[in-house]
Amino acid sequence: MILSVHATFGAAVASLMPTHPLVGFVLGFASHFVLDAIPHKDYKLISLDTGPDKELKLIDLIQKKFSLIRDVILVSFDALVGLILAFMFFFNPEHPFVFLLGAVGALIPDFLTFLYLLFKHKSLGHFFDFHINVIHSKTELNLNQVLGVCCQFFTLAVLIAILFGSRYLIFS
Numbered sequence: 001m002i003l004s005v006h007a008t009f010g011a012a013v014a015s016l017m018p019t020h021p022l023v024g025f026v027l028g029f030a031s032h033f034v035l036d037a038i039p040h041k042d043y044k045l046i047s048l049d050t051g052p053d054k055e056l057k058l059i060d061l062i063q064k065k066f067s068l069i070r071d072v073i074l075v076s077f078d079a080l081v082g083l084i085l086a087f088m089f090f091f092n093p094e095h096p097f098v099f100l101l102g103a104v105g106a107l108i109p110d111f112l113t114f115l116y117l118l119f120k121h122k123s124l125g126h127f128f129d130f131h132i133n134v135i136h137s138k139t140e141l142n143l144n145q146v147l148g149v150c151c152q153f154f155t156l157a158v159l160i161a162i163l164f165g166s167r168y169l170i171f172s
């Protein structure tokens with residue numbers, strides 16, 4: 001799923017355990033895999049579409065550079081929106097860093113995957129396999145990118161309602 005959805009859900013999960021920030025971080029990290037296992041539609045990263053550099057002409061290389069810049073801006077914006085939503089909905093003034101630990105924990109799997117795609121270092125190979133080939137849903141919803149993102153936020157709202165609804169039922 002997209003970074004803003006991961007960060008918000010990670011903060012939501014961590015906010016359930018405000019006095020245990022480390023547990024919140026681990027739960028945020030684990031929440032990433034729960035979300036990725038749900039069928040969804042991600043936005044497209046166009047820089048991942050082109051082949052190896054040596055087969056490309058100069059014009060293709062320039063285009064690839066622009067695609068990369070566009071993707072970096074998009075992904076950074078996505079992560080920033082996630083941190084803002086996480087802060088808006090799950091900031092707890094008594095435990096001010098818990099929302100951030102949950103959000104960062106939830107973003108780490110995609111960051112590690114990005115590092116693997118960038119450097120192809122084999123120390124991250126098993127993690128990449130687990131994250132993308134084992135956990136990540138193989139079902140891509142047949143939606144355009146805008147509807148795909150809307151659908152992810154709808155899923156997020158449902159999951160947060162389930163999370164806080166069950167907490168209410170358990171503790172009341």
Ligand SMILES: [Zn+2]
Pocket residue numbers: 001032036109110131
């Ligand atoms: Zn992921």
